[in-house]
Amino acid sequence: MLPPRIPRPALGTDLAVDYAVIGAGFTGLAIARRLQELDPQARIIVLEASTIGEGASARNSGFTSADVLPRTATMAGAEKARRQTALIRGAFDWLTGTLRDYDIACDMQKVGSIRAAATEAGEASLRSVIEVARANGIAHSVLRRQEIAERTGSGYYRLGLFLNDTYLLQPAALIRGLADALSASVTLYENSPVRQIDRTAKGWELTTDGGTVRARCVALANNSFIPRLGYLKLRMATIFTYAAVTEALGKADLGQLGTAPAWELRPPGDCCLCTGWGPRRGASGATG
Ligand SMILES: Cc1cc2nc3c(=O)[nH]c(=O)nc-3n(C[C@H](O)[C@H](O)[C@H](O)COP(=O)(O)OP(=O)(O)OC[C@H]3O[C@@H](n4cnc5c(N)ncnc54)[C@H](O)[C@@H]3O)c2cc1C
Numbered sequence: 001m002l003p004p005r006i007p008r009p010a011l012g013t014d015l016a017v018d019y020a021v022i023g024a025g026f027t028g029l030a031i032a033r034r035l036q037e038l039d040p041q042a043r044i045i046v047l048e049a050s051t052i053g054e055g056a057s058a059r060n061s062g063f064t065s066a067d068v069l070p071r072t073a074t075m076a077g078a079e080k081a082r083r084q085t086a087l088i089r090g091a092f093d094w095l096t097g098t099l100r101d102y103d104i105a106c107d108m109q110k111v112g113s114i115r116a117a118a119t120e121a122g123e124a125s126l127r128s129v130i131e132v133a134r135a136n137g138i139a140h141s142v143l144r145r146q147e148i149a150e151r152t153g154s155g156y157y158r159l160g161l162f163l164n165d166t167y168l169l170q171p172a173a174l175i176r177g178l179a180d181a182l183s184a185s186v187t188l189y190e191n192s193p194v195r196q197i198d199r200t201a202k203g204w205e206l207t208t209d210g211g212t213v214r215a216r217c218v219a220l221a222n223n224s225f226i227p228r229l230g231y232l233k234l235r236m237a238t239i240f241t242y243a244a245v246t247e248a249l250g251k252a253d254l255g256q257l258g259t260a261p262a263w264e265l266r267p268p269g270d271c272c273l274c275t276g277w278g279p280r281r282g283a284s285g286a287t288g
Helices: 026-038 075-101 120-135 145-152 171-180 223-229 251-257
Strands: 015-022 044-047 063-065 113-117 141-144 159-163 166-168 186-189 194-200 203-208 212-220
Touching (some): 015 026, 015 203, 026 044, 026 171, 026 212, 044 212, 113 120, 113 145, 120 159, 141 145, 194 223
Parallel strands (some): 015 044
Antiparallel strands (some): 063 166, 113 159, 141 159, 194 203, 203 212
16 A cells, blocks of 8 residues: 555674664564663664565554553452553553654544444443443443444444544554664664574574674564574464455445444454454555
8 A cells, every 4th residue: 555665675794783673563663762762872783574564563454542441340440451551551652752753654543443242142241341431431432233334334233332542543654654763773674584593602693594693682573483483482372363455445335334434343342452444545445
């Protein structure tokens, strides 16, 4: 959906650095940025196997939120959600500040979220979530089948809970922008997969196709590929999730996706953001 981008050069020589970050998704770029803030004189590199904008950090559904809905209607549940919300708000404020400071145009818009139930069991589960929202004084609206159908175009769901808590953004534009916003003292190498890492007397040695990197510290930010480098073998469970991107939709197709300009819909009990979908309208088409 975005215009072509010229990747940064691959590593083509041996290097000695203070910090080597493996993986340039959200995690790797955040680590590199924070290391640079904490240690401005340090030599920091990020090694990315592919190119920016091709991995999960670019090809996700693009939903983000600064609010955590309590899991139970108890005081303890409310307190836990309050603490999690405070933490996530810190990150969210950082994100919005970075978008502004670096002029990152990623089409961020508030769309809210619909938790929706299609079955009797789903409805029972959703009613307890609605109770939690009520007990905690969280602004919400309960949607009947017809209202969900109007917003999303789907008459499949019998009950919904709308919360005005979620933003939708173009994740590939965000990760590109975050890579471009790295300080000049952080060097990013794309198309530079790390094949092996070995402990040495003074730190670490990283083997890549284009050269060997000696680093004082290494950050593994390559998500589910960490076990391939010999670490967290028994502590990582890889889950594959998928998104579909359609070609640009015409007016007739868009008309079937409800009246809301964009929306997210997720299962009743899902309190995290990794499940969701919604049409993104605009010149470039729609994601589902
Ligand atoms: C379909 C889908 C929808 C999603 N929807 C949402 C959503 O709406 N909201 C949300 O918040 N999250 C969502 N997520 C989750 C989100 O995308 C991930 O949590 C996030 O991208 C993880 O970032 P990361 O930097 O940890 O890992 P990644 O983005 O996977 O980055 C890891 C990087 O490491 C690189 N790498 C791997 N091995 C090596 C190696 N040996 N050497 C060098 N580099 C290496 C990879 O190429 C990759 O670029 C979704 C995920 C998917 C798949």
